[in-house]
Amino acid sequence: MNNTDIVKQSLKKRYFKERLFKTMGMLSIVTAILFLLLLLTDIFTKAWPAFIQTRVELTVDLNEADLGIDAQSDEQAIMSADFRKPIRAALLNTFPEVTKRKQKRELYSLTSMGAEFQLRDMVIENPQLIGTQQTIQFMADDDVDAVIKGTIDRLLPESDRRVKNDKLGWIETLEASGQITTGFNWHFFAAGDSREPEMAGIKGAILGSLYTLLVTLALSFPVAVAAAIYLEEFAPKNRFIDFIEININNLAAVPSIVFGLLGLAVFINFFSMPRSAPIVGGIVLSLMTLPTIIIASRSAIKAVPPSLREAALGLGASKMQSVFHHVLPAALPGILTGTIIGMAQALGETAPLLMIGMVAFIVDIPQSVTDPSTVLPIQVFLWADSPERGFLEKTSAAIMVLLFFLIAMNAIAIYLRKKFEKKW
Incomplete structure (x- = not known):
């Protein structure tokens, strides 16, 4: 074997190693990109529901006698009023068949704990709402939100479901009547932290x-x-x-x-x-x-x-x-x-x-x-x-x-x- 053949063989080995190194480098880059896309996709799919908020539409009667205030009341008096009453009354008017105490507690939990503060802030901003009836979209409870978004499977047996049959029936009734809606969750960007998931913001x-x-x-x-x-x-x-x-x-x-x-x-x-x-x-x-x-x-x-x-x-x-x-x-x-x-x-x-x-x-x-x-x-x-x-x-x-x-x-x-x- 002459020197030319030896050089050619060495060149072949070197070019093969270079191609192999280049291929391994490209595979490393592609693998890194795939894992990054997998991570981002997982985060995005889990995060997207947080940007959607479920709301329950109710017609509330802001009766002066129930609230104990009128349109001339100052902000301090409005702050101390009980705004849970009109919300609960609206829920009972929607479902008049609910009479038992335990069922009422379940019914009241259709709306978020922050619903009364939402109503209070609306009245503080416009005291003329007192004494009128208003149709308002209240923030739904996190369980209602989970049912609407499919996080809680409605088809599971009641024993395996966090939301029981009575509450699920009320949710489906409200959904059928168009009183449950969804929209972009601006509250997530406008509120601070909270113990309640639906009220928490950043x-x-x-x-x-x-x-x-x-x-x-x-x-x-x-x-x-x-x-x-x-x-x-x-x-x-x-x-x-x-x-x-x-x-x-x-x-x-x-x-x-x-x-x-x-x-x-x-x-x-x-x-x-x-x-x-x-x-x-x-x-x-x-x-x-x-x-x-x-x-x-x-x-x-x-x-x-x-x-x-x-x-x-x-x-x-x-x-x-x-x-x-x-x-x-x-x-x-x-x-x-x-x-x-x-x-x-x-x-x-x-x-x-x-x-x-x-x-x-x-x-x-x-x-x-x-x-x-x-x-x-x-x-x-x-x-x-x-x-x-x-x-x-x-x-x-x-x-x-x-x-x-x-x-x-x-x-x-x-x-x-x-x-x-x-x-x-």
Whole structure:
């Protein structure tokens, strides 16, 4: 065998290995995409029912004598009125055959516990409704909602069904008469947390996440950029600076729960800052995000060509002017990209916030960074741990909203990098 044949055989083996490696790489990518699609499909199919709300249409008589108020009553008097009476009376008028006490309790449970608050808020907004009859679509109970959406199988024997035959018959009667309707669940985006699945919403968690990220950004961005500029442009090369750089890199790999322990020990126990508050969560997350932004900012500053610095210095600019007027603007796209990625990482964090008490059940929607609140990942954690069947779809829906924000933040980072990126 001559040298030409030996070379050809070796080339065949090499090309075969290259094709095999390429095929394995493509299979890996396809497999990863399939698993991702499977995960997203599973989340979407479980989440979609949460965006649909079931309503029960009833004609209620807002009788002055029953409510104990009139159109001239002030808001305090309206708040104290019993709005359950007209709703229950409307249900009994719809089903006059219901006379037993146990049956009445089942009948009253067709509407959500929040129905009376819905009616109260309508009367507060328009007191002229008192003394009139109104046809209103009330939020249905979670069991009714599950029956309409098919989560509870109507064909199962009564012993295997959560909804018994009497209640199922009333639901089917209302459905046949067109008094049960479905529509988009705006309440999910406009309400805070609740013990009742049909009343639970994510507005409080979204605002809590927003306030927490604002505090995180306000603290971490200027400190991280200033640290990166100093280390890259002004710091002398000595052992102390090397020690600082090593520790910054190490901090990026510290488990996030350690930052939560730091926040619990220092900010809550020592400084007595409020528990479950976005300001504490923002401080903790800013400490966790600092190394990420510093490393990204240093890389962006280092990528600026030395000729830009030299040209500025050659034209008489000082070192400070060269950095802040020329180097920093050129590095800003990379700095912003790293900052947004750091914020996206902070948005998805759970462990450090658990340690500072943001796992508490918070019903009220926060109005400032010092109000008790929770965040989206914690809300997902709380709902996933709930035994109520209705919270399963709420959990998946909250995950979808969280994924939407994460994808949007990463998309913004990519857009900024592409828009402002310069080829040196």
